[in-house]
Amino acid sequence: MSHTRSLHGRLALVVAITLAVPRPARAAPAPAESGGAAPSFFEYLYAEPNSGAASGGHVAIRIGENVYHFQQVEGGILRLFRVDAARFDHSYRALGNRTLTVTRVAVPPGAAEELRWAFEGYRQRQDGEFGTLDERRRDLDLLRAWRLTGGDHGVAAVAASGYFASGDAPPEEADGSEEKARRAGLEALRRVAARIEGELGAGYLARRSRELALTIESLDEASLGEGIARRYTDLAAEWLAVELLADPPPLAAGSWVSLDVPEFALEARDRTRLRELADTVADAAVALAQSSRPDRGDPLLVALARLEALERSIASGRLVLLDPARGDEALVPTADVRASTGALRRILAERGDDFRYARDALFAPDSWDEGRLSRLELAGAAWADLAGALERGAPLRIPTPFQIPSRVAPARAYPKPALAPAVLAGAHERAARAEAAALARLRERYPYDLVTRNCVTELFAILATVPLEAHVDAAGALHFVPLAASHAVADTYPGSRAEVRPSFRVRALDAFERCDGSALATDLREASTLTAHSYTPNDADPLFLFFTDDAVALRPLLGVLNLAVGAGGTVAGAALAPWDGGTLLRRGWEGVIFSVPELAFVSLRRGTIPFAPLGWESDLRERCVAPRT
Amino acid sequence: MKYLHRTLLAAAIAASLGSSVACESFSDSSASISDIVSSPVTSLSRSSSPEIGYREGVRDHVAAQVRSGATPSAILASLAETAKRHGVSDYESNQSTYRGIGAGLKLAGQNQTGVDTFAAAVARTPEQSRWIQRGFEQGV
Incomplete structure (x- = not known):
């Protein structure tokens, strides 16, 4: 019912305001960007209303290739988001079916970077504060789980833990060549283990495993304060990595992608390149085992899983890529897939292009960068998922937002702290209070208000911190309304040029x-x-x-x-x-x-x-x- | 003035309502699905290499942290999330991390002494120090 009341209210206001604000004059096209020097301008983007979450229209600022815009989160907190300009355009004009009016405003030379930093600095500061809230919530989730299970939670959300077959898993059926590829992966992990023990001493892995287990088991009341979830998952991830090195398992079934298409086939020179990459990843794994990073377990697990995948690729002659998804992604309803087959087939062609682009970048004969492998893994999974849905009717997962392999094992036996129920109850209650306090701080600092603090006024407030020839008065009549504000921008900057970019x-x-x-x-x-x-x-x-x-x-x-x-x-x-x-x-x-x-x-x-x-x-x-x- | 009566009408309605009109809520689920299926994260990033995007991310994060008064070691430790968002898990061994740090120090208005102090605190090899210096001098 509250949703309906809100919808009524928004519509009434939109109708009134739409009548109150004159329609925009036919816009002149914006001048084409000249090549050479970076353009010195920003763009004010106005998206017309549509049903759903956008019945009042929306506004954003484009600076370079990024678009900044405020959205409401947590039921009344204004948060600044940054998105790629092409993604924003696609999201609003194509998917949202909303025409954009773009007002381009020239700024003095040198002011573009100042403008960019005004928005980016704000976003960085705010992201840090939301990061604190996220951490408090992770604490709360962990302590709630411990409280419910008396510490015997059994499941820790250790990223990349899901790439390794557990001892309980049935052995993967494999023919001769697959078995050879699997053995190659295991041998690579054993070589890494041997190198680590060579550098840190014989028996290091067993000693380190015991140390980490003891540290976890010794967690006491004093250690259950803020940041306990991060500390616990760091310890659990390293413990798991050390255990896996001591007795390497093969990659878990279903945790990797290899398509039967020419793009996954490897020629001799490709294998040579992958050999170089595998050696680099092995070196990185050895270094990570000795790193002082408290969270070294996570990247070590990623490196070990990638090493197995790379060795399997080299041995099998076909690319084997980790599936970056966590494994608990929601599915797109089958009816939606069937209803949009034409569009999804065109998207599939684009996913193929993405994969070929990412593949070329990874195999380019210059320096290694982890980001290129991550991008290929993402592209491979997105392509495989959509191809499976369209060609075999397989469920279509919503592509993962994670940029690095993040598959979580459904259940693993981790060391667990020995904590009394009363201790866990107290810690849980403290974590709940800390989470509420973090949320309250954000509400206090970034409150939403229909007229005085909304996604329009806050953009103007940030613009006002940059020395420009003029500023829109955020408190001006109706300047809190997206359409009216769009007119105000054009009026405030007489030299600006507006362009209408039509909807789908x-x-x-x-x-x-x-x-x-x-x-x-x-x-x-x-x-x-x-x-x-x-x-x-x-x-x-x-x-x-x-x-x-x-x-x-x-x-x-x-x-x-x-x-x-x-x-x-x-x-x-x-x-x-x-x-x-x-x-x-x-x-x-x-x-x-x-x-x-x-x-x-x-x-x-x-x-x-x-x-x-x-x-x-x-x-x-x-x-x-x-x-x- | 010519729109005064309409303005007053709208303002009166606006004042009487507590609902949202001018701001979207963070994407509803159906919009998010459409977005991410139609254009997953890999599809729109061809305009620059992953390395450049990562260095820019590190630059901005470091600049914001330096301006907030964080220590070099705390800043390095806080890079994990930024790195993950750019497909980098092992940021300590990544050249782009240090190039981005140098560029971030420049953006934060640090001088050469500040750069040297920072490099001494976070670089484990002479090569990493050189990468920081290069980022400071040349940007990302």
Whole structure:
């Protein structure tokens, strides 16, 4: 119910403000960037409203290749995010189906870097404070688990622990060549173990394992303060790495990727390159065992798993890449995959390109960098997942956000602390208070307020810290509204140039009109969600029948029809709720709510696009009739 | 002035509502899925090499930490998360880490004495010191 009230409120305000703010004048195109010196400007980005989380529009600042924008997190804290400019454009224009108005503002020479740092410095400071909250939450999670299990939690979220087969796992079935590859991986780990013992003394691994186990078992009440989760997982990760070195297991089944495509085949020169990389990774593993980093266990586990994968690759003649995912990723609903096969096939082609690009970078004959292998692992997993879903109907995992191998073992027996229930209860309660205090500090420092502190006003506040020729008055009338603020930027910087970058639907209609040869035929077909080629109804969107964004005169009439469809969906959804989890009910009700503004000539809803390739604009230009998305 | 009545109307409505209108909440789940399936992290980063992106990340992190008064050893230890975000787990042996540190010291306004002090605290080899100096002089 609170969601519905919030939706009502937001819509009422958006309608009022949309009426209050004049439509933007037709924008002149921004001048093309000249080559050579880095451009000295920033761009103010205004994204028009759409249903969902963006009914009021959104704003951002682009500086160089990065876009900075504030979003609400934790139910009322404003957090500054940085995203790649191309990703922002794709996310808002293609997937969000929202036209961007971009106002480019020239800044004095040298001010661009100052401007960048104003935003980046803010983000760095704020990220550090959110990092504290994350750490308190990790403490809380661990102590809660210990309290519930009396310390016998059995599962620690040690990253990269999931690449190694546990003793309980059935042996992997392997033919002769696979067995040879597996043995090559194990031999490489044994050589690393021998080198470590050669440098640190015979019996080092067994001694270190006992030391680490004892340290964990000796954790007492005093050690259960802030940072206990980090300390415990550091110890557990190193303990596991030492144990694995003492008795190396093969890579766990399903923890690696190797596709039967030419790009995974290795020629002789490729194997030579991988031999160099394997030797470098082995050297790194030996060095990490002696590092003073308290968190050396994590990178050591990654290095050991990679070493096995590289040796398997060399021995088998095919690339074997670690799957970077944790292993508990959510799946994209099968119905969503089936409904978007055309778009996903184009995305699959892009994933193949990503993989080939990353492969070329890794095999380039210059210096080794770990980031290149990480990128190839990510590209391989993303490609394999999507290919499996489209070609074999396999479940499609949501690609991992982790940049390095992070597969977590579902269960391993780690050393455990011996702590009394009362001690754990006290520590848990203290951790809960620390977490609440960290959250309260963030709420106090970065509060959201509809008018005085929102994602618009805070961008202006940061801009005001940089000496520019003028500044937008963040407290000005309606300057807290994204659209009004966009006008204020243009007014404040008279030399600025604005450019409208059309949404997916606008671009699609332009393309279809050219192909159809008849604007009327295109308009008629694309007016309804039942016949449009530019849109496929999806569960994320409200229920509606007609687009009203380009039908000003007919908007109230179409709004009535949309209202009726929404109302019908609401009634039907109430009856079907036990079977569809309330999806139709929500879509119907939101359909009603977003139809009301249309009665007053205000169009907010444009529909969203579930999946779109990065090259969606060139796709549309090249196709006469695009497959339904 | 010509929009005064509309402004007042909107302001009155805004004041009467406590809801969000001008700010998105952090991506809802469906939007996140669409984003990450359509353009996973590997797909948009061809404009610069992973090394450059990592050095820039280290540069900015170090500059922010130096300005906040953190010690060199604390700054080095705090690089783990930045490194992970750029696909680097073993940041201690990575040349780009030290190039980024040098560039970060420059961005934070440190002088040569500051660079020498920092290098003495975190570099374990002469080569690492040279990489820091190179980052300080040449940027990322």
